[in-house]
Amino acid sequence: MLEDPRPIRLSLEPLDDFLVVETTDEEAETRAGLILPASAETQCSSGIVIAVGPEAEGVAPGDKVLYLKEAGYDVRLAGTAVKVVRRHELIARIHD
Numbered sequence: 001m002l003e004d005p006r007p008i009r010l011s012l013e014p015l016d017d018f019l020v021v022e023t024t025d026e027e028a029e030t031r032a033g034l035i036l037p038a039s040a041e042t043q044c045s046s047g048i049v050i051a052v053g054p055e056a057e058g059v060a061p062g063d064k065v066l067y068l069k070e071a072g073y074d075v076r077l078a079g080t081a082v083k084v085v086r087r088h089e090l091i092a093r094i095h096d
Contacts, residue, residue, distance in 0.1 A: 012075070013051060016053050017053055017055040017087040018053045018056065018084055018086055019056050019086075020051040020052075020075075021050065021067070021072075022048050022080065023047045024046055024048060024064075044091065045069050045083070046067075046094060047065060047083060048062065048064050049062065049063045050082070055087075057087065064095075064096065066090070067089055071089035072084050072089055
């Protein structure tokens with residue numbers, strides 16, 4: 001008889017100038033009125049930075065950022081889709 005499975009907690013610590021970004025591709029409108037569409041035709045994606053490598057300057061965990069869809073690497077971390085991107089692949093920081 002199998003025991004109840006224990007939840008597995010994983011952490012991903014980026015190195016160098018890499019960032020871990022949790023994708024948030026739903027349509028959103030910022031307080032400034034900038035609309036970020038969720039359609040597949042857009043070339044950009046948005047997300048929230050959840051981890052920052054030691055050489056990634058100017059960005060911190062919790063920042064909402066914009067990056068090209070083709071940027072970085074898609075990773076599944078404990079069932080959550082995240083993107084691992086280099087700092088220079090970010091287009092902008094979104095201020096709500």
